[in-house]
Amino acid sequence: MKLQKELVAASSVPLILSILTEGDSYGYAIIQRVKELSGGKIEWTDGMLYPVLHWLEDQDMVCSRWQEADTGRKRKYYSLKSEGRKALEQQQEQWTLVNSILNQLWNHA
Amino acid sequence: MRDLEQSIAEWRRAMSAAPHIGPDTLDELETHLRETVERLVRSGVSEADAFQRGVTQLGPPEKVASEFRKLSALGWWPARIVTAIGLAFVLILVLTFSFRPPTGRQEYALLVAHILAVTFGYSATLLLGVLGACFVVQRCYSDFSPRRLQALSHVTRNFAWVGAVLIVLGTVLGMLWSHLVWGRYWGWEAKEIGALGTALWLLGYFAAHRSKLITVRGLFVGSLVGSNIVLLAWFGPNLFLGHTYGISVRSSWLLVVALTINLAFFLVGLAPAGWLRLRRA
Numbered sequence: 501m502k503l504q505k506e507l508v509a510a511s512s513v514p515l516i517l518s519i520l521t522e523g524d525s526y527g528y529a530i531i532q533r534v535k536e537l538s539g540g541k542i543e544w545t546d547g548m549l550y551p552v553l554h555w556l557e558d559q560d561m562v563c564s565r566w567q568e569a570d571t572g573r574k575r576k577y578y579s580l581k582s583e584g585r586k587a588l589e590q591q592q593e594q595w596t597l598v599n600s601i602l603n604q605l606w607n608h609a
Numbered sequence: 610m611r612d613l614e615q616s617i618a619e620w621r622r623a624m625s626a627a628p629h630i631g632p633d634t635l636d637e638l639e640t641h642l643r644e645t646v647e648r649l650v651r652s653g654v655s656e657a658d659a660f661q662r663g664v665t666q667l668g669p670p671e672k673v674a675s676e677f678r679k680l681s682a683l684g685w686w687p688a689r690i691v692t693a694i695g696l697a698f699v700l701i702l703v704l705t706f707s708f709r710p711p712t713g714r715q716e717y718a719l720l721v722a723h724i725l726a727v728t729f730g731y732s733a734t735l736l737l738g739v740l741g742a743c744f745v746v747q748r749c750y751s752d753f754s755p756r757r758l759q760a761l762s763h764v765t766r767n768f769a770w771v772g773a774v775l776i777v778l779g780t781v782l783g784m785l786w787s788h789l790v791w792g793r794y795w796g797w798e799a800k801e802i803g804a805l806g807t808a809l810w811l812l813g814y815f816a817a818h819r820s821k822l823i824t825v826r827g828l829f830v831g832s833l834v835g836s837n838i839v840l841l842a843w844f845g846p847n848l849f850l851g852h853t854y855g856i857s858v859r860s861s862w863l864l865v866v867a868l869t870i871n872l873a874f875f876l877v878g879l880a881p882a883g884w885l886r887l888r889r890a
Contacts (some may be wrong), residue, residue, distance in 0.1 A: 527637065528644040536626035546641060550634065551676035557754040573644075576637045581753070 502540055512544070514551050514591040520562060520580040521588065527553060527576070553578055559585050614810055616660050627674035631759070634677065645652045648889025665747060666714060685757065687743035688764050691736045698732055719786040726779030727804065731839050732776065733772035734811060738871060744829040745878040752882035757827040765828045766818050772835075773811035780804045803842025810838050830878035 519525060519533050520533050534542050555585075556562045561584030567577050580588075618789060622633060623629055630638075642663045648674065649659035667673065688728045744761070747753075753761065783804070785792040795801060814835060841864075848861040 526640075528641050543670045545672075546666045547638065547673040548643070548676055550637060550641075551673075554634070554677070554754075558757045560751045560754065573640065574636075574641055 501541060503538075508542055508544065511542075511595075512549075513556065514595060515542075515586065516549075516552060517561065517584050517588040517591065518558065518577060521583065524577045524579045525580065526578065530578075556584065559583065559587075613646065613656050613660060616657075620664055622751045624670045624673070626768070627670035629674050629677040630670070638667060638673070641739045658729070685761060685764075687740055687747075688761070691740050691743075695733065695736050697800045699729060702728060716789050717787060719789065722778050723782035723786055726782060728779075730772050730775030730777075730779055731807065731843050733768050733775065734807060734832075734835050734839045736840070737768040737772065737832040740764065740768070741829040741832035741836070741878070742871075742874045744826075745833075745874050748826070748882050749877065749885040750883060751886060753825075762828060763816070765832060766815070768832075769815050769818065773808060773815055776804060776811065778806045780808060799846035800842070803838075803846060807835075807838050807842045810835055816863055821841055823838065824879070830875055833875040837868050840864060840871070 515534055516530060519530050522533075523535070527546075530553075531544055531546055534544065553562065553564075556579075557564055559579055562577050562578045563581055564576050565576050567597055568574050617639060621635060624635055624638065625632075634821070642660075645663035645666060646656065646659040649662060650656055654662070695833075735854060780801075783801075787796070788794045814831060817831075844864050848864050863866070
């Protein structure tokens with residue numbers, strides 16, 4: 501089973517913000533983390549992740565910096581900012597609410 | 610390895626041809642592509658196949674570009690509104706003048722062209738000031754990202770260009786008209802000095818933009834000074850010096866209020882980013 505693209509799109513912001521709470525990360529690693537957590541059921545088109553990351557940066561939720569990795573490759577790392585943490589709290593509330601409503605409905609069915 | 614480098618160079622060329630993908634973004638996407646290729650090669654896939662799969666996973670340039678387009682300067686709603694106002698204004702003015710009965714006189718044609726060019730030029734500079742005010746207000750709450758600032762700097766450059774070209778053109782047309790009607794090209798009148806001052810300001814503004822001596826914030830805050838120069842050049846001679854031609858506004862207090870508001874925005878623009886949010890917190 502693969503997730504519908506609308507749901508994938510809607511969940512991209514909370515997923516990215518949540519991954520960034522684990523520590524600074526970069527595009528490729530974020531995609532790998534999502535794949536790993538979803539058991540391969542959520543697959544983003546790689547190129548679609550970056551506009552979302554840049555949008556989060558525009559919204560002052562994350563900030564970025566170029567940094568050289570141990571391999572010598574330069575990567576653009578993203579860090580969560582206080583605005584991002586606040587946005588994530590709101591997202592958590594909303595997703596938890598939807599989850600709880602659906603659980604109640606489906607458990608009664 | 611040489612083949613991979615060549616393939617990546619070709620892919621970069623195709624990507625950079627797509628709009629809204631800047632060099633920084635392209636570097637980021639290339640890093641991603643290289644990581645993907647590296648991982649696939651480690652898992653036993655040939656380099657050529659790994660590259661193809663990496664490119665497919667990233668998506669075609671036009672699709673990636675269309676996602677980035679949503680982040681461009683026109684994604685900033687004040688830029689969208691001000692651009693729409695500017696275009697509507699151009700349309701209204703052109704329609705107004707095109708319905709005037711043609712007199713067939715050279716003076717009339719010159720005068721209409723002069724008025725249109727100067728009005729558009731002044732309006733573009735005033736609209737740039739409006740954008741400056743919107744920028745200052747938004748910056749009170751949070752700073753703009755470097756990427757957004759980069760996109761917005763193009764907006765200031767475009768408005769400054771339109772303003773400078775039209776004001777210079779309008780001034781030259783006005784000089785030709787003045788020679789035909791009054792027998793002289795230039796008379797150092799307040800209106801003429803105002804137009805010259807505005808043109809010089811815009812050319813200086815554009816030079817500062819080009820040399821990158823001033824930050825994007827400086828350009829937006831500076832646009833408020835430009836707004837005041839235009840207000841004085843456009844309405845000042847009529848209101849303060851009793852000129853009889855041009856705009857027939859008689860309330861000088863309106864001009865004083867507009868000048869003061871611009872000055873207030875200018876001063877607020879000097880405060881650090883997010884100061885209002887920090888104060889509330």
